[in-house]
Amino acid sequence: MKINTTTLAKNFIKENVSNGDIVIDATMGRGNDTLFLSQLVGKDGFVYAFDIQQEAIDDTKTKLIQNNSYNNVSLILDGHENMDKYIKDNNVSCVVFNFGYLPKANHNICTKPDSSILAIQKSLQILKKKGVISLCVYQGGDTGFEEKEAIFNFLKDLDYNKYTVIVSEFFNRPNYPPIHIKIIKEI
Template sequence: MKAILPFSHQLLKEIVSEGDTVIDATCGNGNDTLFLSKLVGEKGKVYGFDIQEAAIENTRKRMETNHQRNVVLIQDGHEAIDKYIRTDEKIAGAIFNLGYLPRGDHSIVTKPASTIKAIDLITDSLKIGGRIVLVVYHGHDGGAEERNHLLAYCQNLDQNFYQVLQYQFINQKNHPPFILSLEKIKEVTVH
């Protein structure tokens, strides 16, 4: 179970460079935010979203302790990303760690409609070669529903524009989390 998170970071490390703008769509305790903040460096920018005040506060403290000053924290749903990020601001990568906050309120979970709306919005401003990495937990109440919606959504993305890979453990019991990685390979043109 633990090994999935370093792998999600590896997928972002491969495509994010210093100076890039990236998104942590679910800050929680700020693990991914800190990772992204170090990855893009002083000239880069991280937008971090979470609906929970406690998550935003924990992440803010974590950034302060680590002297990271390139993070903009927003207490709002990631489905409202377009209120905060201009569409011409190109995004190199984004991460969603779905489900509930460990050691937090387990009744606050990510939901399929808002997760998919956020992915849709981010894909519009994703760079060519940029990736959205989703860590999907599906053992909790509502988790299977979110997983099914996400898989259906990803399976329907046009292969001419997006390359989607699923990475999963096949020898772990009890609903092991898995990763979906969406990479934009060509700009979507509207005729």
């Protein structure tokens, strides 16, 4: 199978998350990333996972229980733009965003540029030094280009002394494939 954005994201997350870390899944969906994070941080770590749909919470809870991974996770039915209401520490190692809509659900309930940017801003605040953000950004298709453009415009102006931003695109693939972005908090 060819490499895809999910593989790029998982490799980056794995390189930067250790046992005992505090991490955030900002877009829980059907819980694949939440389970991955829960297994990486282990029983001494903790995962905060956000979604605005009850269906996402229910599916993720089932997946975590089936995999004996429910004890170190808090599933929060709220937008990621409100993450600071729930997370008071500034020692988060990793925040994972997988934008867009819940697969096999209503495509109109999806991430939106303004709340996505606010959530990225709040993530940058609560990351520890050398903490990272992984973003899978979609373009074209149902979600259009608006969110991708807003995120790119925001990231392009981030202070390069404080944050490293790396964009990975599948340059020769057709149909506007998803893009993976790595952010590293340097200081």
